[in-house]
Amino acid sequence: MAIDQEDLLFGADPPRASLEPAFAQHTLRRRVAGTEKRDDFVRCLSEKMLTYALGRGLEYYDKCAVEQITKRLAKNKYRFSSLMLEVIKSTPFQMHRGEEQQLTQASP
Numbered sequence: 001m002a003i004d005q006e007d008l009l010f011g012a013d014p015p016r017a018s019l020e021p022a023f024a025q026h027t028l029r030r031r032v033a034g035t036e037k038r039d040d041f042v043r044c045l046s047e048k049m050l051t052y053a054l055g056r057g058l059e060y061y062d063k064c065a066v067e068q069i070t071k072r073l074a075k076n077k078y079r080f081s082s083l084m085l086e087v088i089k090s091t092p093f094q095m096h097r098g099e100e101q102q103l104t105q106a107s108p
Contacts, residue, residue, distance in 0.1 A: 042074070043070050045083070046069040046073065046083065046087070049087050053087050065090040065091055068086070068090070069083070069090060
C-alpha cells in the first residue's frame with residue numbers, strides 16, 4: 001500500500017499498515033498531539049536530549065534551561081528541529097567544556 005505525497009502534504013491520515021515508512025515525515029507535534037500528558041512528555045524529552053548533548057546528567061541548576069526549552073518548544077508547535085535548536089542555544093550547552101579541555105587545565 002503506497003502513500004501519495006499529496007496525502008502527506010495536505011494532512012490526510014495514512015493507512016494504518018503504512019505508518020512505519022511515513023513516520024520520518026511526521027513532526028514531533030503529531031506525536032505529542034495524541035499524548036494525554038503532553039507537558040510531561042515534552043519536559044522529559046527535553047531533559048533526555050539535554051543530558052545527551054551535555055554528556056552528563058542534569059543538575060539542579062539545569063532546571064531553568066529545561067523549562068526554557070519546553071516553553072519555546074510549545075511556541076514553535078513542538079517541532080523536533082526547534083527542540084534541537086533550543087538545546088544547542090541553551091546556556092548549559094553553550095557553557096559546556098569538553099572533557100579534553102578539563103583534563104589539560106587540571107594537569108600542571
